[in-house]
Amino acid sequence: MMNIGLLGLGTVGGGVYELINQREDMNVKYVCCLEEPQGMRAILTRDFNRIINDPEIDTVVELMGGMNPAKDYVVRAMRAGKNIVTANKLLIAECYEELTQLAIECGVIVRCTAAAGGGIPWLTAIARCNRVDKISAIYGIMNGTTNFILDMMHRKKVEFDAILRQAQQLGYAERDPSADVDGHDIRNKLIISANVAFGVSMPPSEVDVFGIRNIRQADVATFLSKGLYCKLLASSQRMGGKVTAYIEPTLVPGESPEAAVHENFNLIGYDARFAGRQSFYGQGAGRYPTAYNVVEDLLDLNQGEASFYADKADQIHISNELAASSYYVRTSKPDAWLQERTAARWGEAYITKPVTVKAMHAWARQSADPELFLAAIR
Amino acid sequence: MMNIGLLGLGTVGGGVYELINQREDMNVKYVCCLEEPQGMRAILTRDFNRIINDPEIDTVVELMGGMNPAKDYVVRAMRAGKNIVTANKLLIAECYEELTQLAIECGVIVRCTAAAGGGIPWLTAIARCNRVDKISAIYGIMNGTTNFILDMMHRKKVEFDAILRQAQQLGYAERDPSADVDGHDIRNKLIISANVAFGVSMPPSEVDVFGIRNIRQADVATFLSKGLYCKLLASSQRMGGKVTAYIEPTLVPGESPEAAVHENFNLIGYDARFAGRQSFYGQGAGRYPTAYNVVEDLLDLNQGEASFYADKADQIHISNELAASSYYVRTSKPDAWLQERTAARWGEAYITKPVTVKAMHAWARQSADPELFLAAIR
Numbered sequence: 001m002m003n004i005g006l007l008g009l010g011t012v013g014g015g016v017y018e019l020i021n022q023r024e025d026m027n028v029k030y031v032c033c034l035e036e037p038q039g040m041r042a043i044l045t046r047d048f049n050r051i052i053n054d055p056e057i058d059t060v061v062e063l064m065g066g067m068n069p070a071k072d073y074v075v076r077a078m079r080a081g082k083n084i085v086t087a088n089k090l091l092i093a094e095c096y097e098e099l100t101q102l103a104i105e106c107g108v109i110v111r112c113t114a115a116a117g118g119g120i121p122w123l124t125a126i127a128r129c130n131r132v133d134k135i136s137a138i139y140g141i142m143n144g145t146t147n148f149i150l151d152m153m154h155r156k157k158v159e160f161d162a163i164l165r166q167a168q169q170l171g172y173a174e175r176d177p178s179a180d181v182d183g184h185d186i187r188n189k190l191i192i193s194a195n196v197a198f199g200v201s202m203p204p205s206e207v208d209v210f211g212i213r214n215i216r217q218a219d220v221a222t223f224l225s226k227g228l229y230c231k232l233l234a235s236s237q238r239m240g241g242k243v244t245a246y247i248e249p250t251l252v253p254g255e256s257p258e259a260a261v262h263e264n265f266n267l268i269g270y271d272a273r274f275a276g277r278q279s280f281y282g283q284g285a286g287r288y289p290t291a292y293n294v295v296e297d298l299l300d301l302n303q304g305e306a307s308f309y310a311d312k313a314d315q316i317h318i319s320n321e322l323a324a325s326s327y328y329v330r331t332s333k334p335d336a337w338l339q340e341r342t343a344a345r346w347g348e349a350y351i352t353k354p355v356t357v358k359a360m361h362a363w364a365r366q367s368a369d370p371e372l373f374l375a376a377i378r
Numbered sequence: 379m380m381n382i383g384l385l386g387l388g389t390v391g392g393g394v395y396e397l398i399n400q401r402e403d404m405n406v407k408y409v410c411c412l413e414e415p416q417g418m419r420a421i422l423t424r425d426f427n428r429i430i431n432d433p434e435i436d437t438v439v440e441l442m443g444g445m446n447p448a449k450d451y452v453v454r455a456m457r458a459g460k461n462i463v464t465a466n467k468l469l470i471a472e473c474y475e476e477l478t479q480l481a482i483e484c485g486v487i488v489r490c491t492a493a494a495g496g497g498i499p500w501l502t503a504i505a506r507c508n509r510v511d512k513i514s515a516i517y518g519i520m521n522g523t524t525n526f527i528l529d530m531m532h533r534k535k536v537e538f539d540a541i542l543r544q545a546q547q548l549g550y551a552e553r554d555p556s557a558d559v560d561g562h563d564i565r566n567k568l569i570i571s572a573n574v575a576f577g578v579s580m581p582p583s584e585v586d587v588f589g590i591r592n593i594r595q596a597d598v599a600t601f602l603s604k605g606l607y608c609k610l611l612a613s614s615q616r617m618g619g620k621v622t623a624y625i626e627p628t629l630v631p632g633e634s635p636e637a638a639v640h641e642n643f644n645l646i647g648y649d650a651r652f653a654g655r656q657s658f659y660g661q662g663a664g665r666y667p668t669a670y671n672v673v674e675d676l677l678d679l680n681q682g683e684a685s686f687y688a689d690k691a692d693q694i695h696i697s698n699e700l701a702a703s704s705y706y707v708r709t710s711k712p713d714a715w716l717q718e719r720t721a722a723r724w725g726e727a728y729i730t731k732p733v734t735v736k737a738m739h740a741w742a743r744q745s746a747d748p749e750l751f752l753a754a755i756r
Binding site: 015019119120121124125128129131132133155255256257259260261262265267269272273274275276277278279280281282283286288289291292293295296299 | 393397497498499502503506507509510511533633634635637638639640645647650651652653654655656657658659660661664666667669670671673674677
């Protein structure tokens, strides 16, 4: 019998509690949360020390999110010899190397399948593939909120602001939507996925990110008139010993698999030498899909899974000078750099010659135009 | 060190041999085949008894295909205490209950991930899902050859016969294409998938199957004019204690995920209570993707995987009277049954009111029209 200390009883935490309560092979002994819910079988506590000081607790499930106090609790739990299961994207992406190192030192296991892909069996599939094969690229639609917004802008011809409000009402988007629409949520998922796929530890600050906050219905109308759909795609490729990693709006042909991903679904995948292109389509977030993968992680621990997904975490720098494409750039502040690289115009917008991802994002960061929108053309 | 007897050195067998030769943790000791290839490290033999009589051999990998002598060899290997890994769809679909029972009796393991979905981590994902969740349906595009033919008929406006010849030249279709175009290959994959997902053993003869041999460019033109794409879909649903299972051409909206599956790709998935809809998109056949999953199965055995994918195989009857849809029926031999059920006409074709899958397929089987084509409308 696995004895669990559960940290956080929000959307996902409540789902995990419910799923575990239906099982015979694991038990939530403590719930550490600020709320005071009624009718719980577990011991409710606000004192995390009770959990780490209880020798019956073998596993801590961290579903508080954020860095504080989640990181402190996870580190102390690991030092106390507890295994960790978490869905905390930010924590794992920011502290990947530190936590994998600490896990080895403490002889404990950290699992975080639900942190990248919600209910999709994604990190476990990457780890499984790596046993036999070599992954050369990972890519995909990794955020349901932004996919919902973009999908509605293409299908219902509505403006960004209106559909963002609707997404907030449906509970797909947070009140502060910046983590989603500016690409930070995807960045964390991409980092975790690429770190596991390539056995590296990438510095989050080096991932080039451009979000969808500035996309307008007029941009979408232009794309559709050319048979293109705009999707917010994450990409990371291994090229020799180097790795690229970036997130940017990307124009894909209307008949590509990405264009057919609607509403808040995700489509994430890898290319591997033998297995070829393998993609996973599913609900990448939500209470039960995420809770589902937390319980799968617990079962893996219970059945003797004894390692992290990858056996190394080499510190690397990101090499986005190795990836290039043409870009759609809509700006009221064109400068000499942009005009020198312009190969065509789509209405007001500039279509560049192939430009490296690194150069394009560097230019965008220094642009004086707060309304700037850009999208890679695949 | 795992010692393997490999049966068959064709497309997949050769790929498996190559992949295993790159590994330190397993060794092909014997290859049993009719060819006499040069430069093999393994012992070549035509005498299967050498393999089962060698106590060093722990695992037999069967990649001959077909029932004879594959079944006899597999059964004898199991009786000799060898674990089995196979990609043989026909063998597993036809003898599912017998082989799972025999595995229990002999204390050996049978794995067949490559038999359903080629390089897609499909059966393993179903088994993993079943640990935590309950699958209610499986569905999808399970055959690359027929998807290639249908995709080309939609995109290149070519006739069935011409594109079948091209598929044969590309090596996507066999010289005798009936296993693919008449749906038998998909039937076997659906049976294996549904048996694992639902813990049942379904009688192959009760699966209703209608293939794509009779689809014509004029049908496709009609579908496209209505924004629909025709895909050959496999479906199996659990409804209470009953299970449906059928394969039929199906008309899906142009913006559905299935419509965006091109060339010889597959898209297969399940619906589960907590994990929601999860689909897998990838190369469902081919030398290396299939070989890849054979080696994954070997690794699972090597790492102590001790069971079949499902823990039971209840004998059931198939209940296709529980599934219904409207159908597109193009026939020169309409009869009273069809006319009574007709709700509309699309050119020459009849569009039925909702009809059960069981009734529609029964009617099709007794039709006197050898050119009959039908498709469910989703």
